[in-house]
Amino acid sequence: MQRIVVPGEELADKPLRIDNTIIDGGRTYSTLMALYDDEKKILTPLEGLWYPRGGDNVIGIIEEDKFNVYTVALDAPYRGLIFSKDVEGDLIAGDIIEATVKELDKTKTAMLARPRRLSGGKILYLKPSKIPRVLGRGNTMIRQLSMETQSNIKVGMNGLIWLNGGNMDLATRAILTIQDEAHTNGLTERVKSMLEAGKKV
Amino acid sequence: MGGGANKPELIVNGKRLDGRAFDELREIKIEANTVKNAVGSAYIEWGNNKILAAVYGPKEALPKHVSDPEKAIIKCRYQMAPFSSLEGHGRTGPNRRATEISKVTRETFENVIQLDKFPGSEIDLYIEVLQGDGGTRAAGITVAAVALATSGIPMTDLPYGVSVGKIGEQLVLDLNMIEDNYSDADVPIAISPRQGKVLLFQMDGSMSREQIMEALQMARKAGEVISKKQRDALRLPYEQIADKYKAVPSNQPQPAQA
Amino acid sequence: MKTSTITGEYIKDMITKSYREDGRKMFDYRPINLKIGTMPNAEGSAEASIGQTRVLAGIKIDVAEPMADKPEEGNLMTAAELLPLASGDYETGPPGPEAIELARVVDRGIRAANVVDMGKLFIEKDKVWSVFVDLYVLNYDGNLFDASSLAASAALLSSRMPKYEKEGETGKVVRSGNLGKLPTANIVTSCTFGNILHRLILDPTANEELFIDSRLTIANDEHSIRAVQKGLNGAFSFDEIDEMMDTAFEKSRELRQIIKKAIGE
Numbered sequence: 001m002q003r004i005v006v007p008g009e010e011l012a013d014k015p016l017r018i019d020n021t022i023i024d025g026g027r028t029y030s031t032l033m034a035l036y037d038d039e040k041k042i043l044t045p046l047e048g049l050w051y052p053r054g055g056d057n058v059i060g061i062i063e064e065d066k067f068n069v070y071t072v073a074l075d076a077p078y079r080g081l082i083f084s085k086d087v088e089g090d091l092i093a094g095d096i097i098e099a100t101v102k103e104l105d106k107t108k109t110a111m112l113a114r115p116r117r118l119s120g121g122k123i124l125y126l127k128p129s130k131i132p133r134v135l136g137r138g139n140t141m142i143r144q145l146s147m148e149t150q151s152n153i154k155v156g157m158n159g160l161i162w163l164n165g166g167n168m169d170l171a172t173r174a175i176l177t178i179q180d181e182a183h184t185n186g187l188t189e190r191v192k193s194m195l196e197a198g199k200k201v
Numbered sequence: 202m203g204g205g206a207n208k209p210e211l212i213v214n215g216k217r218l219d220g221r222a223f224d225e226l227r228e229i230k231i232e233a234n235t236v237k238n239a240v241g242s243a244y245i246e247w248g249n250n251k252i253l254a255a256v257y258g259p260k261e262a263l264p265k266h267v268s269d270p271e272k273a274i275i276k277c278r279y280q281m282a283p284f285s286s287l288e289g290h291g292r293t294g295p296n297r298r299a300t301e302i303s304k305v306t307r308e309t310f311e312n313v314i315q316l317d318k319f320p321g322s323e324i325d326l327y328i329e330v331l332q333g334d335g336g337t338r339a340a341g342i343t344v345a346a347v348a349l350a351t352s353g354i355p356m357t358d359l360p361y362g363v364s365v366g367k368i369g370e371q372l373v374l375d376l377n378m379i380e381d382n383y384s385d386a387d388v389p390i391a392i393s394p395r396q397g398k399v400l401l402f403q404m405d406g407s408m409s410r411e412q413i414m415e416a417l418q419m420a421r422k423a424g425e426v427i428s429k430k431q432r433d434a435l436r437l438p439y440e441q442i443a444d445k446y447k448a449v450p451s452n453q454p455q456p457a458q459a
Numbered sequence: 460m461k462t463s464t465i466t467g468e469y470i471k472d473m474i475t476k477s478y479r480e481d482g483r484k485m486f487d488y489r490p491i492n493l494k495i496g497t498m499p500n501a502e503g504s505a506e507a508s509i510g511q512t513r514v515l516a517g518i519k520i521d522v523a524e525p526m527a528d529k530p531e532e533g534n535l536m537t538a539a540e541l542l543p544l545a546s547g548d549y550e551t552g553p554p555g556p557e558a559i560e561l562a563r564v565v566d567r568g569i570r571a572a573n574v575v576d577m578g579k580l581f582i583e584k585d586k587v588w589s590v591f592v593d594l595y596v597l598n599y600d601g602n603l604f605d606a607s608s609l610a611a612s613a614a615l616l617s618s619r620m621p622k623y624e625k626e627g628e629t630g631k632v633v634r635s636g637n638l639g640k641l642p643t644a645n646i647v648t649s650c651t652f653g654n655i656l657h658r659l660i661l662d663p664t665a666n667e668e669l670f671i672d673s674r675l676t677i678a679n680d681e682h683s684i685r686a687v688q689k690g691l692n693g694a695f696s697f698d699e700i701d702e703m704m705d706t707a708f709e710k711s712r713e714l715r716q717i718i719k720k721a722i723g724e
Contacts, residue, residue, distance in 0.1 A: 004436045007350050008313075008358030008395040022357050029395060031315060031355035033435055046439060047241070047353035049259070077259035077273070077322040096466065108321050120468035122480070129353060164469070169482065183439055184446045237511045237598050238546050251498065253597065255544035278543070278551055283593050284501035284517025287634060290591040291519075293538060294553065327544035331515065331595070332498045 002037045004046070004183075005030045011043065018043050035183055046183055050076050050128035050158045052110040056101040059123065059156030060112070062091045070115075072097065074158045075125060078110045087115055096123065096162055098154050118154060121164025124172060126179050128159035133182040134175060141188065145174055148195035170198040208383045211368045217380065223373045226363070226423055231344060231434035233351050241352025243434065245344035248377055249334035252341050254348040259322035273319035277307035279341055281330040287378070302338045303328075309342055309362075309391045309400040315355040324354060335378035336364045342391045342401065347431050360400050361427040362391040365416035367408055374419050388413070390420040394428050397421070465666045474658050479667070481510070486661045486706050488713075493609055493721040495617040502634070503618025503641065505721065507610035509662060511600035513545075516592060516610035518618045520641065522582065522632055523589035533580020533587045537566035539594040539607065546599040546665075562594060564649075564688045565607045568678030571685040572647035574615055579642040582623050590615070590641070601664040604676045604688075608649040609714065616643050617722045647685055648714035649678040650707040654693055659703060661710065675700070677707040681715070 005011065009030050011021060016028040020043055023029075030036065033047040052058075060072035060080050070091055072080030082091075082099065091097065096119075099112035126134065134155055135142050146153050150166030163171050174191055181187055211218060221227070227248030236242035239255035262268030279302040283291040310326065326349070328341040339362030346359045366376040367386035376384055386406025393400055399417065408416070465480055477485060489510030498504035503518035523534055539562035543549045554562070569575065569592070580588035592615065594607045618641035622633040653663040653671030663671055672693030678686035684704065689695065695703075 004439055006359055006432050006435050007356040008393075009432075010395075020355060024357075024395075029357065031357060032353060033350050045353065047351055048355075049353045077261070077319045079261060108319075120466055120472070122465040122469050125464065127353065181442055181446075184443045186446050190446070236544055237600070239544060242544070249500065253544065257543075257547050276551075282498075282517060282595060283538075283591065284498060284504065284519045287500045289519060289521040289632070290589075290593075293540070293593075325543065327542065329542060329544060329595070331517075332500045334500070 001039070002035045002044075005034050005036045005043075007031055007033065011036055011038075012041075016041060020045060020048065044183075045129045047127065048129035052076075052078055052101045052104045052158075054101055054103050056157040057098065057155065058101060058110070058112065058158045059096065059098055059118070059154055059160035059162050060158070062093050062095040062097060064093060065091065072099070072112060074110065074156075075160060076110075076128075076158050078104065078108050080110045080112045082112045082115050086113060089117070091115070091117060096121075098156070098162070118162050118164070121152070121162055122168065124161045124163070124175060126159045126161060126175070128157065130179045130182045131155060131157055131159060133187070134161065134178050136188070141178070141191065144192065144195070145171055148199060149174070167198065170195065173198070209379065211380055211383060212371060217373060219377060223371060224419060224422070226375045226426055227377065229343075229427065229430045231347055231430050233347055233434045233438060239348075239352075241348045241350070241354070243344045243347035243351060245340055245347075247336065247340040247343070248375075249332060250330070250337055250340045251332040252337065252344050253329045253331060254341065254345040255327050256345075256348050256352040256354065257325040257327075259319040259324050259354065262321055262323035268321045268323070270320055272316035273314070273322045273324055275307045275310055275314065275316070275324045275326060277303045277310070277326045277328070279303045279306055279328040279330070279338065281333055281337070285330050285333045302341070305401050305403065306338065306342055306345065309360060310345065310349065312400050313356045313358045313360055313393060314349065315357065318355060333378070335376050335381040336389070338362065338401075339364050339389050339391065343427055343431065347434050350431075350435050358393045358395040359428065359431055360391050360393050361424055361431060362389065362401065363420050363423045363427060364389040365419050367406060367412065372412060372415055372419060374423055386412075388416045388420075390417065392420060392424055394424050467670065470667070470670045471656060474656050474660075477658075479660065480664065485659060486710070488662045488710070489664075491609070491714075491717055493613055493717050495613050495721050501614075502621065503614040503616075505610045505613035505617065506597075507606045507613065509602055509606045509609075510664065511598055512602055512606045513597040514603065514606040514610045515595040515597055516607070516614040517595065518614045518641070519591040519593070520618070520621050521589050521591070522586055522623060522630075524585055525581075525587040529577075530585075531581045531587075532577040533575070534589040535566065535570060535575060535577065535592070536589065537562045537569065537592040537594070537611070539565070539596065539603075541596045541599070541603075545596045549596075549599070560688070560690070561603055561607060564604060564676055564678070564686060565594065565611050566592070567686040567688075568608055568647045568649055569611060569615065572645045572678070572680045574612060574643055574645050574647050576642035576644045586623070588621075599665060601666070601668045602651050602662050604651045605649050605662065605714075608647065608678060609718065612646055612648065613718050613721050615641060616646065616718065645680050646715050646718055647678055647680050648711045648718065649676050649686070650703075650710050650714075651676045652703045652706075654695060654699070659699060661706065675703055677704060679707055679711055681711075
């Protein structure tokens, strides 16, 4: 049985090693709005920020061309950085890119690798805590979305989603539904019927 | 405070002017996620107070010299709208009172936000009093805590605020504007309910040591109600969406969306 | 840096197909909501929303000295605050050029259309009523002008009128009890257009505002145009201006209905 917890709410009367908790006086408390499963001892954030990890795929917007590096806005407390030598062709401020986090350096800058410029389309800003649900287990949800809408969709762990082509309206509506209902049962099925209904219109 | 020739009778037949008992809060309504553009937000109606709070960030702290390489900084702005009172048009822009309230509010949240998780960044907290009727700093802290919780910024607790006042020798909970204007003392308090500790504590007027201790106890007791309002505002929207689909097993066709 | 959630290519593609990001036609408004009396401490108040844009207008009325050139008329003062809570792009500090332009354009419409009957705001020699209109932007998603003028008009038209009671040499302002209404004489609304790739759109969103190269706000009542403001560094043709005035007269009928419904007329 899962319950919704708020910051400061007790999870257990003993110390547990779980992310996004604090241990105080031998008890464990959540630091976020989250779903907590008392039996499995799993805390799933409902609201949460993005902490870059090596290998994370991100979507960002080029901020500045600083001769040998580009700075990238990631809509996060961390700024992205790309070495110009890793870039094929030219990037200019305002360009949307997809890239992979190499590492987070000491100054809290996310070093990015393999930048790919994304042209056209639009960006959705989602809460980063909802991104895992947009991807789905083994990326099943996002594959289904792309297939049914014929839209090219790139998902950033930082909460930005880029889409272009196909039925973008339907894809957008489906993604926003996933954001709003990320914590509910039967979401995959509902999104599926939404996509099927949307295609017929 | 305390005075004036036209001081109204604030307690009649053991009841306050608005009919409340001495330890009774005004009605409190909180709604989460009320400012679409913000990272986190909430709105509170506490009696006739109407306050909107919103959070932006954490983002890179600017200008650079204000940033702290060890932790995030909080920038807090509490402000009253020029049309917020029953009196005349208020002055716009920051004044000394608003600046002080912004500072003590910021310090309250510095205690509970895990600032060390975001070195070099800033968190912007805005508290806009659209209508004020006494106790706005306490209500502002209460609603700001909810806004912060919706932002996903990690916090070790959900603090709340409340004020306790003194009318004659009687301690009363949650002064409204008219009581505040003519009371003999006012103590705004913010409490971390998990720790049971005091995060904001101010006093103006005259009180004995015993009365201060009693005021703190009253503030703690009021927290049972206020904290529940905060938690419900955060939880209920999620539970309502979840309940909508609970009855339907996930392998069955779903009802048509409204 | 202002960042858009839509790219130039995408906007271009949409506009050439006469389609907006939210599925609207070029001269459609987003859904409009208007509610009066949301802040009862103020003499008048109204919150207007157009799509996700939300503006709260609050009215306060005080006793003041008249302007030297109009000794028998009341004063009107309009201010706008782009609250930093309303957008990640807004900053704290004194009102910038954008907020001042917004306030002045709304003010001109109200003044020129005689929404407030200024001649009835005289109290006695050297004493008149001063009406303060404060516009509070609570969430920004484009077209602040039209949301602000809706909120301001509705707040003024539903505002209480304080009383001035003489007490010997001085007097006091009575703000509660049995009060009349602020004397008003007209309704003004505004329609704001943008120009993207030589196509005109009504009611631009925040995304669209980043791509329009000129903007035109037309404030009018039933019969005449009362205020105009062209913004940004692009240009309009005479024909475009003609088309926008036509559209403004047509659309303003709906907007006036929305105001009348909100104030219960």
